[in-house]
Amino acid sequence: MNATKIEDSTMEKQAELTRLIERFSSQDGVLATAIPSLHFVRSSTTTVPIYQVHKPALCIVAQGRKVVMLAEESYYYGTSDYLVVSVDLPISGQVIQASAEAPYLCLRLNFDPHQVLDLIKESALSISSIPDSRRGLYVNQTNPLLLDAVVRLVRLLDKPQDVPVLAPLVIREILYRILQGNQGESLKQLVMTGSQSHRIAEVIQRIKQDYDKPLRIEELSKLASMSSSSLHRHFKEITAMSPLQFQKQLRLQEARRLLLSESADAADVGFQVGYESPSQFSREYARLFGLPPIRDIKRLRMDQDHPTS
Structure with a gap:
């Protein structure tokens, strides 16, 4: 697949994810779904900083833009990025791009480090032999394979009978894609x-x-x-x-x-x-x-x- 086709595929998946989250998010706030670890976040306005201790999770913005503060560091991410928090961290998050016509829409998938460890053990993923420590929060660029898996997970909400069997499999695939990313080593080191x-x-x-x-x-x-x-x-x-x-x-x-x-x-x-x-x-x-x-x-x-x- 050439670069143009990859870009088109990514844009199509991003647009579908936006439509799906908007359909399942009828009001502002953090919204639970039929998949226990999956939540949607919607905001029709920009916000003041919201403080929380963020648990390990993958966050993908489908529409809008956000900044997360960790101590004195700022992490900006929007529709072409995903954020991974790999260890419990006290942060603040602020929606900086949102409107009633185009609300901020985000998917948050919580995960347990044990899920990641089991996946590493069962796969052929390599682990760096360098015993370094890396930041427990990072932003990376989304790709078609990750977006495809995420969209398939959200689609399962239309078929609740399939969720118990298929959702765990798709979540494993999503975690696998994160681990394959160029910053996946950070997550690997934290669970080993x-x-x-x-x-x-x-x-x-x-x-x-x-x-x-x-x-x-x-x-x-x-x-x-x-x-x-x-x-x-x-x-x-x-x-x-x-x-x-x-x-x-x-x-x-x-x-x-x-x-x-x-x-x-x-x-x-x-x-x-x-x-x-x-x-x-x-x-x-x-x-x-x-x-x-x-x-x-x-x-x-x-x-x-x-x-x-």
């Missing part, structure tokens, strides 16, 4: 037991589990079988932040969630997520979200009461 990346992934899970407790680098270094300096270096290569900065993001995101869902005192919430000083909590909260806790929550609630879409 014993690799430095995999050990950092275990440290991430420990920090998530104990986010409200004091961070003990010695314990994390022992868990990873690394020196403190190696732990910091590999952790930052994967997450773009230090273990302490990572924990701080988890604490502040959880604090914001609690403040939004409960009529709790800001100082009490600060203590609840692990801060000993209310002033430090307020200062670090404002640094991340732009306003002190009470003013930020008031703004968020006003936005909820008066949505722009």
Whole structure:
């Protein structure tokens, strides 16, 4: 297939994916589907940054454009790209191109690292012998083979009786295509037991589990079988932040969630997520979200009461 035909095929698949997602997404928001790991995201307007701890997933934009922030790094992706998050990461995401006539449409396919590991073991995919650590989030260019598999997965929603048998097979194919991509090595290293990346992934899970407790680098270094300096270096290569900065993001995101869902005192919430000083909590909260806790929550609630879409 020559370059022109490949481009035409990619555009056709992209257009079909857009039509399918739009048909199954009648309203804005994150929408579940009959395939448990598959969600659609729709937004008729651009958005403010939305903070979350993103779990491992493939995200493909069918229409519109988005930017994801990881620490100080920006990742832009649109209709010719896909984004892979290969380990739990605290990020913010912002839709930067959307309208009522052409809403932002995105497909998110969550996956378990064990699925990837099983696939690697059963296939002839090579693994780099270089024990390096790579960023746990990346953007890559879509291709016809990946798009074809993704479109076939979405088409299954029209045949619910086929989902239990065929969806797992198509999802395996999608993961296989990602692993074949020129940045697939990042995902391979993170799931391979014993690799430095995999050990950092275990440290991430420990920090998530104990986010409200004091961070003990010695314990994390022992868990990873690394020196403190190696732990910091590999952790930052994967997450773009230090273990302490990572924990701080988890604490502040959880604090914001609690403040939004409960009529709790800001100082009490600060203590609840692990801060000993209310002033430090307020200062670090404002640094991340732009306003002190009470003013930020008031703004968020006003936005909820008066949505722009």
